Amino acid sequence: MNKLFKQTLLALAATVATVGASAATIKIINADPAGVGFNDTTPATPVGGNEGTTIGEQRMNVYKKVAKTWGKVLPEGPAIKIQATWEALSCTSTSAVLGSAGAVSVWRDFPNAPAAGTWYSAALANTLAGSDLDEGTEPEIISRFNVNLGAANCLAGQSFYLGLDGNAPTGQIDFAVVLTHEVGHGLGFQALTSGSTGARIADETGVAFPSQWERMMFDNTAGKTWFDMTDAERAKSAINPRGLVWTGANVTTDMPSVLSKGTPILTVKSDKFPAIAGAYQVGPASFGPALSSSAIKGTIARVIDQADGVTGLACNPLSAENAALVAGNVALVDRGTCSFTIKVKNAQDAGALAVIVADNTAGGPPAGLGGADATVTIPSVRITLDDGIKLKTVLTPTDPAKHAVRAVLGVDKAFYAGADAAGRVMLYTPNPYQSGSSVSHWDTLATRNLLMEPAINADLPTFKVSAPKDLTLELLKDIGW
Known part of the structure; x- marks a missing residue:
């Protein structure tokens, strides 16, 4: 039997909350210092079924509920100990790491191991072995959450919603969903083998x-x-x-x-420019109508609204020339400067049937378009920088009909959204590699949105981890739970 530590534990005084269930027992080890995180004594008004009267108490109440959720679906075994802290995690004014979690150690060749010479996360290894392999000396999982969220330099204006009802208002992020996601990583939703180098863990x-x-x-x-x-x-x-x-x-x-039938797709057709014709990968928008089997068909019209004659950002109402180009057509605009919803709404107001947003950074696959605007009534998608360049090479800012480049935006019913032709769910593998996100998540194309995608989506159900709402528990069962 061999054990290898993956993380260095913090030497902090801790209190323990034990959550028992019909199956697994999870112990939450509160390792925050006095007055911080779970020990924050700032008064709080009960919200969304959370009756805690301080910020710290409400945070711990959410953790207990999440622990109970996981405990109900996991098999009986040694208690799973999770160390929990609130810390200053990476963030900027427009983005933030909400939380992180992972196994403290990995084990191989323990009693009842399903495969010899194979690493398993600590919590799973203990359960399979039927005993606490390190004899209770360490937690199995470490979890951390961003104590600075909402500050001017940390996703300004956002905050965690501490309710238990799944009704996070606009501008708040449901802590229960974030926490359920992170505990999922700690339980084994992580590849362990390095994605950046391909190297395996050595003993x-x-x-x-x-x-x-x-x-x-x-x-x-x-x-x-x-x-x-x-x-x-x-x-x-x-x-x-x-x-x-x-x-x-x-x-x-x-x-x-769980997933919906029909992968979003853009098909480009052109007799004049056959080299650009074919199927393009797209990232669908989280706002406006979803693509469907009733495909949107139209000539692609390229918006150019900058003095350099190169970029079409569509951040302002379209000029008369651009409006005339996109009316009744599919608008091609560039990413940058303003939100996706503004770009699409401006094209919509000019009469566009749909919008294609060309990325401004290299890599792929194209991510979805985030945002919310109930007044957007046309579909929109993102394509890669390379595909955008390919289209713009032949689309000059003149009458689009002269170019005869046509778009068909719809779904390919041969595929489930987020799975391949054989029905196997895609893992997240963008190029370039994204540390902390790549490989150990589902692909963002998955629809419905899944708990273990690399970003938390607003439409995720609270306290749901298995089919027909999600696939996290199914993957954990695949690896041995």
Whole structure:
């Protein structure tokens, strides 16, 4: 039996809250100092079923509810100890790491291990072994949450919603959903094997071993699993956009009850420019109508509203020339400067049928368009920088009809949104690699949105981790839970 630590524990005084359930027991170790985080004594008004009277008490009440949620669906075994703190995590005025969590240690070749010579996260290893492998000396999971959220330099104006009812108002982020996501990582929703280098975790003697995940990570381009790849091949697979899928039986079986049939797609047609014709990957918008089998068809009209004659940001109401171009057509605009909702609304006001937003940074696959505006009534999607350049090369700011470049925006009913043709759910593999996000999440194309995508979406159900609402528990079952 071999154990390897993955994280360094903080030497902090701690209090423990135990949440028992019909199956697993989870112990929350509050390691915050006095007056901070879970010990914050700032008075708070009860909200959304959370009857706590201080900020710290309300935060802990949410954690207890999340622990109870997980405890009900996990098998009986040794208590799962989770160390919890509020700390200054990475953030800027427009973005923030909301939280992080992961296994404190990994284990292999323990009693009842399903596969020999294979790393398992501590909580899962203990459950499979039927005993606390480190004899209760350490927690199995460390979780941290951003104590500065909402400050001027940390996603300004945002805050955590501490209700238990899933009704987070605009401008607040549901802490229960964030917390459920992070505990999912700690329980084993993490690849363990490095995505940036492809390297496996080595033991104290320097011998590297695979993780349980590798057996169920299949690259459609390479035609093999991570278990059968070299380090270099795994690193290449980790940046193969929408090319890496999960083959576990539980996820694949329950996927049709969770994801929607129909992958969003842009098909470009042109007799004059056959080189640009074909299917384009898109990131759909979270606002406006969703793409459907009733495809939007129209000529692509490129907006140019900058003095340099190059960029079309559509951040202001379209000029008479641009409005005449996009009316009754599909507008092609550029990402940057203003929100996606503003761009799409300006094109809509000018009579556009739909909007394509060309990215301004390299990489792929194209992420979705975030935002909310109930007045947007036309669909919109994002395409990659390279695909945007390809289209703009032939689309000059003149009468679009002369170019005969047509768009068909709809869904491919042969695929589930977020799965490949074989019904295997895609893992998140953007290029370039995104540390902390790549590989150990589902792809953002998944619809419905899934708990373990790399960003928290506002439409996620609270305290739901399994089919037909989600697929997190199904993946955990695939790895041995």
